[in-house]
Amino acid sequence: MSQLGFLQIGKGFRVDLVMHKENRFKVWNNFKLKYPNINLNGKCILVKGTPTTYRDDTDHEELTRQESYFHYLFGVKEPDFYGAIDLSNGNSYLFAPKLPPAFAVWMGEIKNNQYWKDHYKVEDCFYVEDIEKTLKSLNCDTVCVISGVNTDSGLAHQGAPFEGISNFKVDKDLLFPVIQNARVVKSDKELDVMRYVAAESAKAHSEIMRIVKPGMSEFQLESHFRHLIYCNSGCRNVSYTCICGSGPNGAILHYGHAGAPNDKLIKEGEMLMFDMGGEYHCYGADISRSFPVSGRFTEEQREVYSSVLASQQAVMDAMKAGVSWPDMHRLANRVICEQLKKYNFLKGDIEDMMANYVGALFMPHGLGHLLGLDTHDVGGYPEGTSRSTEPGLKSLRYGGLLEKNMVITVEPGIYFIRAVLEPAFLNPQVNIFLNEEKIRKFLDFGGIRIEDDVIVLENGIENMSRGCPRSIEDIEALMNS
Amino acid sequence: MSQLGFLQIGKGFRVDLVMHKENRFKVWNNFKLKYPNINLNGKCILVKGTPTTYRDDTDHEELTRQESYFHYLFGVKEPDFYGAIDLSNGNSYLFAPKLPPAFAVWMGEIKNNQYWKDHYKVEDCFYVEDIEKTLKSLNCDTVCVISGVNTDSGLAHQGAPFEGISNFKVDKDLLFPVIQNARVVKSDKELDVMRYVAAESAKAHSEIMRIVKPGMSEFQLESHFRHLIYCNSGCRNVSYTCICGSGPNGAILHYGHAGAPNDKLIKEGEMLMFDMGGEYHCYGADISRSFPVSGRFTEEQREVYSSVLASQQAVMDAMKAGVSWPDMHRLANRVICEQLKKYNFLKGDIEDMMANYVGALFMPHGLGHLLGLDTHDVGGYPEGTSRSTEPGLKSLRYGGLLEKNMVITVEPGIYFIRAVLEPAFLNPQVNIFLNEEKIRKFLDFGGIRIEDDVIVLENGIENMSRGCPRSIEDIEALMNS
Numbered sequence: 001m002s003q004l005g006f007l008q009i010g011k012g013f014r015v016d017l018v019m020h021k022e023n024r025f026k027v028w029n030n031f032k033l034k035y036p037n038i039n040l041n042g043k044c045i046l047v048k049g050t051p052t053t054y055r056d057d058t059d060h061e062e063l064t065r066q067e068s069y070f071h072y073l074f075g076v077k078e079p080d081f082y083g084a085i086d087l088s089n090g091n092s093y094l095f096a097p098k099l100p101p102a103f104a105v106w107m108g109e110i111k112n113n114q115y116w117k118d119h120y121k122v123e124d125c126f127y128v129e130d131i132e133k134t135l136k137s138l139n140c141d142t143v144c145v146i147s148g149v150n151t152d153s154g155l156a157h158q159g160a161p162f163e164g165i166s167n168f169k170v171d172k173d174l175l176f177p178v179i180q181n182a183r184v185v186k187s188d189k190e191l192d193v194m195r196y197v198a199a200e201s202a203k204a205h206s207e208i209m210r211i212v213k214p215g216m217s218e219f220q221l222e223s224h225f226r227h228l229i230y231c232n233s234g235c236r237n238v239s240y241t242c243i244c245g246s247g248p249n250g251a252i253l254h255y256g257h258a259g260a261p262n263d264k265l266i267k268e269g270e271m272l273m274f275d276m277g278g279e280y281h282c283y284g285a286d287i288s289r290s291f292p293v294s295g296r297f298t299e300e301q302r303e304v305y306s307s308v309l310a311s312q313q314a315v316m317d318a319m320k321a322g323v324s325w326p327d328m329h330r331l332a333n334r335v336i337c338e339q340l341k342k343y344n345f346l347k348g349d350i351e352d353m354m355a356n357y358v359g360a361l362f363m364p365h366g367l368g369h370l371l372g373l374d375t376h377d378v379g380g381y382p383e384g385t386s387r388s389t390e391p392g393l394k395s396l397r398y399g400g401l402l403e404k405n406m407v408i409t410v411e412p413g414i415y416f417i418r419a420v421l422e423p424a425f426l427n428p429q430v431n432i433f434l435n436e437e438k439i440r441k442f443l444d445f446g447g448i449r450i451e452d453d454v455i456v457l458e459n460g461i462e463n464m465s466r467g468c469p470r471s472i473e474d475i476e477a478l479m480n481s
Numbered sequence: 482m483s484q485l486g487f488l489q490i491g492k493g494f495r496v497d498l499v500m501h502k503e504n505r506f507k508v509w510n511n512f513k514l515k516y517p518n519i520n521l522n523g524k525c526i527l528v529k530g531t532p533t534t535y536r537d538d539t540d541h542e543e544l545t546r547q548e549s550y551f552h553y554l555f556g557v558k559e560p561d562f563y564g565a566i567d568l569s570n571g572n573s574y575l576f577a578p579k580l581p582p583a584f585a586v587w588m589g590e591i592k593n594n595q596y597w598k599d600h601y602k603v604e605d606c607f608y609v610e611d612i613e614k615t616l617k618s619l620n621c622d623t624v625c626v627i628s629g630v631n632t633d634s635g636l637a638h639q640g641a642p643f644e645g646i647s648n649f650k651v652d653k654d655l656l657f658p659v660i661q662n663a664r665v666v667k668s669d670k671e672l673d674v675m676r677y678v679a680a681e682s683a684k685a686h687s688e689i690m691r692i693v694k695p696g697m698s699e700f701q702l703e704s705h706f707r708h709l710i711y712c713n714s715g716c717r718n719v720s721y722t723c724i725c726g727s728g729p730n731g732a733i734l735h736y737g738h739a740g741a742p743n744d745k746l747i748k749e750g751e752m753l754m755f756d757m758g759g760e761y762h763c764y765g766a767d768i769s770r771s772f773p774v775s776g777r778f779t780e781e782q783r784e785v786y787s788s789v790l791a792s793q794q795a796v797m798d799a800m801k802a803g804v805s806w807p808d809m810h811r812l813a814n815r816v817i818c819e820q821l822k823k824y825n826f827l828k829g830d831i832e833d834m835m836a837n838y839v840g841a842l843f844m845p846h847g848l849g850h851l852l853g854l855d856t857h858d859v860g861g862y863p864e865g866t867s868r869s870t871e872p873g874l875k876s877l878r879y880g881g882l883l884e885k886n887m888v889i890t891v892e893p894g895i896y897f898i899r900a901v902l903e904p905a906f907l908n909p910q911v912n913i914f915l916n917e918e919k920i921r922k923f924l925d926f927g928g929i930r931i932e933d934d935v936i937v938l939e940n941g942i943e944n945m946s947r948g949c950p951r952s953i954e955d956i957e958a959l960m961n962s
């Protein structure tokens with residue numbers, strides 16, 4: 001059980017919940033900086049936590065996973081809370097659900113508002129039913145809520161509806177750009193949590209390399225990963241559904257969903273493409289490793305793997321604060337084209353390939369994305385920016401410059417996807433670059449992705465997932481140890 | 482990967498999807514039997530499957546778990562489907578989402594409607610966008626949808642909204658009682674799936690008994706269980722959040738939720754109360770075992786444990802088709818009172834205890850519930866029936882007579898819950914039965930529940946979870962082997 005003021009699962013990382021007090025201060029401060037001419041008296045921020053939810057019409061209670069913005073500000077793991085920040089003075093308040101006495105029989109000890117106040121380090125805690133009364137007593141007349149569209153999903157945030165909201169002015173414009181932006185660059189405390197979850201996830205990936213063998217089903221490695229990351233590291237959730245592709249399935253970018261549930265048998269000689277990450281205190285890791293089930297790369301596997309690795313390494317070597325992320329995407333693409341030319345998958349001039357987006361035929365996704373409380377973390381395209389419409393680049397989830405203490409994934413890949421390549425063979429604009437005979441031999445190869453989670457530094461990066469080997473030599477050594 | 486017409490995960494049970502064709506026939510047939518005077522021409526059933534869902538406003542896609550009624554009728558594991566049954570002739574149709582070609586890059590091969598038709602054994606498959614057109618071509622003018630309140634949750638079913646529904650009459654009365662009732666008694670094929678998931682879950686419980694030791698965190702056993710049931714048995718989901726209570730936490734009936742996430746250290750000398758079950762093809766198991774972490778029952782643990790076991794055994798011995806479930810609940814209570822009197826927790830006359838609901842002070846929940854596609858399966862209180870308001874009995878989730886091939890849990894328990902017992906010590910109506918001094922010694926003991934999943938037979942029961950030991954001797958033997 002966690003100590004008052006801390007979150008710790010088993011022997012996992014001990015999170016000082018003052019981290020969220022700092023986050024609240026950052027949002028309050030950034031709010032003032034962004035709107036220096038706005039009068040903050042009478043204004044407060046109100047955010048709503050995840051409610052208790054049930055599956056369909058049943059009483060099957062879903063395991064609560066806190067909504068990310070609410071978690072960012074308050075770090076509360078329990079459902080049915082609200083939180084407020086008085087913008088006039090930065091004071092924070094929580095609103096807890098008032099639970100009936102019978103709750104104790106089914107769900108355990110009912111904690112009082114003093115406990116929540118002390119544990120989550122807010123100025124005070126009241127009941128949800130008293131939100132209106134409390135805000136009025138703070139002289140609040142305007143409630144600023146989160147209202148805007150997530151640039152990865154296109155979905156709108158639900159705001160913070162509460163009983164009595166109609167007795168306030170509701171501002172839907174001011175808060176969203178501030179809180180979205182606050183999450184993009186991580187604090188030192190956030191980075192420590194992310195270092196932990198990335199390192200533990202990398203460790204679990206390494207263990208998977210040792211465990212896997214032909215004849216296992218893909219899902220058995222998903223099961224092992226989930227177990228390793230929970231039992232050893234305290235991550236009850238993975239940050240996204242595990243992708244455990246063997247052979248051709250390695251070329252299905254989001255394999256593993258309910259319609260393709262990692263249920264293939266792994267066969268001798270196949271490549272594996274495993275994309276899995278744990279989540280701790282809602283902060284996620286997102287790591288991919290590709291390796292041969294045999295533990296020894298064949299010549300063909302070596303060609304493709306070393307091409308992706310060269311691409312990833314070129315990007316990692318070039319990354320630092322101030323660098324453009326779309327430029328890094330183009331760099332990754334260029335190295336992939338160069339490598340594929342070197343190994344006779346491609347022919348012709350590299351500049352011509354770049355102009356014709358030949359790289360996107362093999363890597364149809366973006367180079368990487370912001371990572372944090374969401375796997376595709378918010379803030380990729382803040383107001384005033386827009387996505388490229390170019391192939392590949394249009395799938396890039398962050399379109400700006402790298403900043404110090406951003407966390408971002410670096411995940412180039414090469415995939416042999418029939419649905420992409422068959423039309424390309426027929427397309428005169430790109431088929432002139434394709435060595436069709438060689439590529440056809442790889443149509444059942446699958447794909448390779450190497451994905452690491454890095455912190456952007458002033459003059460380079462810190463690779464938080466370096467604990468899991470990437471080089472051919474290190475992978476072979478680990479798998480045969 | 483599953484063969485056409487079957488569902489099989491790894492080496493797990495091979496489900497013949499004709500099971501759902503039988504379910505559809507049963508619903509059609511029961512519909513005709515219940516409404517012999519209704520003209521079925523122009524009427525069809527329409528049900529909606531689970532849509533693709535995202536966490537809050539993010540692009541974090543939730544792993545689809547099919548809505549239970551839809552699953553019952555069609556067995557489809559993919560999201561975004563609809564299904565129909567033409568009531569005039571019993572023909573069945575699926576409606577699949579029309580996926581954009583880019584889907585293949587991210588999610589894998591797009592299956593065509595012929596595949597769905599063959600795999601899920603329906604008469605034909607069309608696109609969701611063609612529901613209106615298709616139903617019109619079947620001469621359907623009235624759409625019967627599921628509309629009613631789940632008696633366990635009190636929540637209403639969402640029906641089957643679709644584009645063009647306003648061009649049909651929508652009947653919300655006819656279908657619900659028929660389909661709810663159809664799920665109560667299981668078919669032979671359903672029973673086979675349930676035997677599998679109960680047996681595998683029992684096996685995993687046995688393994689947990691071998692693994693656990695003092696110094697582990699409760700959640701590590703949750704992790705082991707989830708891993709065992711997935712890796713060995715193909716159950717990607719558990720049927721409900723694992724309850725892994727040690728010591729006092731054993732008395733929190735629904736321990737393990739986000740606010741109490743199985744995060745206590747297990748200490749020498751404690752009792753454990755683990756309630757966990759796997760889910761396979763959406764059919765669940767629900768098994769509880771209680772045992773001392775030391776592997777040897779102390780005298781105190783023996784008293785409470787043997788009392789619960791005697792209660793469970795008395796019920797199991799009395800159960801058969803035709804028996805009243807509330808009577809079984811009362812029997813369980815009576816044996817608990819007798820046992821607690823024998824061990825000096827209680828004093829006085831058993832009939833007086835029964836009249837004053839003394840048993841409910843130690844077992845505040847119901848004896849057991851229907852089990853199937855939902856852990857608390859539907860049909861507990863069909864129209865015309867109502868719940869008792871008596872303590873304990875009011876929490877009983879099934880109020881009728883046992884029928885052959887019902888699946889129900891038998892789960893008596895004895896818990897020492899401060900929130901229940903402290904008021905009872907002060908209540909003159911019941912404190913005369915309580916040996917307060919002895920009971921007080923057990924206030925940190927926690928609780929004991931023994932829960933098995935049984936099929937009701939003509940002349941008894943089949944205990945599907947018998948693979949995990951229940952007797953003190955068998956548990957001690959297993960834990961020390």
Ligand SMILES: [Mn+2]
Pocket residue numbers: 286369409411451
């Ligand atoms: Mn990623």
Ligand SMILES: [Mn+2]
Pocket residue numbers: 767850890892932
């Ligand atoms: Mn149960």
